[in-house]
Amino acid sequence: MKTVFSPRHVGHSGNVELDTNAIVAAYEKPSRAQIIRERVEAVGLGPVIEPNAHDLSTARKIHAHDYLDFLESVYPQWLAAGHSGTAMPYVWPTRGVRADVPPTSIEGRIGYYAFDAGATFVAGTWDAVKSSHDSALSAARLVQAGERAAFALCRPPGHHAGSNFAGGYCYINNAAVAAQFFRDNGAKRVTILDVDYHHGNGTQQIFYARADVQVLNLHADPLQEYPYFLGHADETGSGAGEGFNHNFPLPLGTAWEGWSAALDSACDLVAAYAPDALIVSLGVDTFERDPISKFRLTSSDYPKIGARIARLGLPTLFVMEGGYAVEEIGINAVGVLTGFEQD
Ligand SMILES: NCCCNCCCCCC(O)(O)C(F)(F)F
């Protein structure tokens, strides 16, 4: 299996984040991607290649144009306003207030385009975001050209990014853009299977009214866990998309038995939908020692996830999402991929 990875992710570094009541170094840090890349090479998964540059024409079918323009311009505008360091939102539109973009205040704009304080910007963020997007499209192109599977080692991640909002370390929804690429290149139906610990609220929001992209999410129950405000089992899609969105919220403390039962149910829905391509939003923050998560998968479980997905027999694109136990992130993420290959 080929891995597409861009060293340009390192520009997105030195970020801080608001963690309950303190500003801390961001958990979503460069070493995550470096360690996964090293593990890919250590196990001989296959070649690691850099992405080809892509324009934003596919992304502009997924994200609002003003949002993409914002992502590219926010940091220069932050500096122009006399600010420095990490650009972080601290005020957001909520119930009962106006929902129009503050035209001249970068502090207002950065809040308007975010659902939390978790998507922050430094000088190199946009370049990293764009290269992560390029990795997803380059890897999708490999699968579309006939490779059984490919791995987009994306950093930053994407599944919390909606059509016009950032959050949870996410800016461009890499998996969603890849799904649109498959749809633009012959696929009639595409499935996104999100196995990250956190609900892919952005991915759900993007495709909620669409029947051509099935979205399945296994995640911590939003009643108990971030991102809280989406991801319940009764969210099944709207309009033409009714019946093509499936959530499997699971209780804190879930281990392999409960998690794998949900995976089996999700795989049955994939088989019934019979997509032309499968995209896996691959987060490994389901790991028992993940510092910000509360599931209890073990490193020996990850190859089993890959093997179960392989049994679907579909052209498969793996897109990296979360995982913060940096010591084991390579073993766990690449474990899914070797498990897929060996089935
Ligand atoms: N006190 C805990 C606060 C939680 N803060 C935000 C967590 C973001 C999770 C991001 C992710 O893992 O879902 C992604 F895949 F997008 F990277």
Ligand SMILES: [Zn+2]
């Ligand atoms: Zn996550």
